[in-house]
Amino acid sequence: MGGFATKHIAAGVRLVEYAGERLTVAQAEARYPDADGAHHTFLFAVDDEWVVDAGVNGNEARWINHSCAPNCDVVVDDGRLWIETIHDIEPGEELVYDYAYVLEERHTPAAKRKYPCRCGAVTCRGTILIPKKQAR
Numbered sequence: 001m002g003g004f005a006t007k008h009i010a011a012g013v014r015l016v017e018y019a020g021e022r023l024t025v026a027q028a029e030a031r032y033p034d035a036d037g038a039h040h041t042f043l044f045a046v047d048d049e050w051v052v053d054a055g056v057n058g059n060e061a062r063w064i065n066h067s068c069a070p071n072c073d074v075v076v077d078d079g080r081l082w083i084e085t086i087h088d089i090e091p092g093e094e095l096v097y098d099y100a101y102v103l104e105e106r107h108t109p110a111a112k113r114k115y116p117c118r119c120g121a122v123t124c125r126g127t128i129l130i131p132k133k134q135a136r
Ligand SMILES: [Zn+2]
Pocket: 067, 068, 069, 117, 118, 119, 120, 121, 123, 124, 125, 126, 127
């Protein structure tokens, strides 16, 4: 699963909203009590208080994959999440953005192994986590 461009797209284009049900962090943790270490949910943190659960009323944006060398980024605009291009994109190119996960716990080697990345980019970090000091 993934999102692919069907035509040329310029940089700076707002493509799609990361849609879904808005939940507080506490509501999301109650809905997915076993989510720790198994990030197979469609939760996306808007900020420290709110998350969007694309598992409920989500759209195709939830299928867009992570890359450490992304061509898209997620922009928070008035509490809503938008996927925007940051480079020109050619037809057939996969749309990807940096998930930039941050865990509550320390980012130990074991924690990083639970969130692996195999995007194949030269700059691949080997994990979809980013150092906490770089968190958005
Ligand atoms: Zn990677």
